[in-house]
Amino acid sequence: MSDPSFSLDQLRIVLIGTSHPGNIGATCRAMKNMGLSDLALVAPRCEVQTSDSISRASGADALLAGAVQHTTLEAAVADATLVVGASARSRTLPWPMITPRQLGESLPAELAGRQARVALVFGREDTGLTNAELQHCHRHVHIPTDAEFSSLNLAAAVQVVAYECRLAWLAGAEHSRSxxxxxxxxxxxxxxxxxxxxxxxxxxxxxxxxxxxxxxEKPRQLMARLRRLYLRARPDTLEVNILRGILSAIEKRTGGR
Incomplete structure (x- = not known):
């Protein structure tokens, strides 16, 4: 069996505003079950290292101890080339929505370059991700649960998504790099x-x-719509440099700074 087309080390789980230490520990266990090891915590609302979190980690103590804490989502995903936010509800502004299975199937392409990184972002236990946080994501992933009982425990949601990522990694030997x-x-x-x-x-x-x-003062969702446009287009590094060069030329011509 040849090497998979990407590494699970290229995947990062990001938890925002987690309020229960046990959920962080259970997330570590779910990640270790699926071979993931990169955990980022954004402004957790609880102590991370507690007897509850260590107990719920159930052997994934090293992953729990190695979790990197950030104050903002931007810092946690700064080096990511694809950011996917877990969303359980529809939004006023539609965004590209995929299932965990579709996410997994996209990973060989997304992670073909060894510098590529995919950040999988999960929100607060009580309110999930804010609209502003979801607008930092290229895509939203939705777990198709039963509509009459759709609420998932945080670690369970991570487990489902991580499982589909692992399936894609295991199937990677069937795909060539090209x-x-x-x-x-x-x-x-x-x-x-x-x-x-x-x-x-x-x-x-x-x-x-x-x-x-x-x-x-009257934004009319302009920047949100432009974010959606560019994140959907997936510009590369040179394209972003060109776009910024155009903006700089406009500033020069109009006397801006």
Missing amino acids: DAAPFGIDWDNPPAEHADLERYFAHLERVLIAIGFHDP
Whole structure:
């Protein structure tokens, strides 16, 4: 059996605002079951290392101890080339939605380059992810539970998604590296990292305000829609540099700074 087309080390689980230590420990166990080891915690609302979390980790203590804490989602996914947010409810602004199975099937292409990283983001136990947090994600993943009882425990949701990722990894030997390239071809530049896209969005908003196209007092979801457009397009590093160059030229021509 040849090597899989991607490494499970390229996957990161991100938990935002977790309020129960046991859920963090149970998430560690779910991750270790599926061979995942990269856990990021964003502004947890509880102590991470407790007797409950260690007990629920059930042998995944090293993963729990190695979890990296961040104050913002942006910091936790800065180097990710694809960010997928778990969403259990429909939003006022539709976003590309996939199932865990579709997510798994996309991984050989998304992780064909060894510098590629996929961040899988899960929200708070009580409220999930905010609209603003979901707008940082290229796609949303939805677990098709029974509509009459759709609420999933946080660790259970991680387990379902991680399981589909593992299935895709196990099936990776069936795919050649050339077949796994983004968009079905050997792309000439790597996908832009999340941090680069965030700098672009900030630059774009600044220019749109300066030229009078965007009024932050009456946003009309403009930036959210532009985020959706560019995240759906998946620009690569050179394309983002070109886009920022265009913005800089506009600023120069209009006397902006």
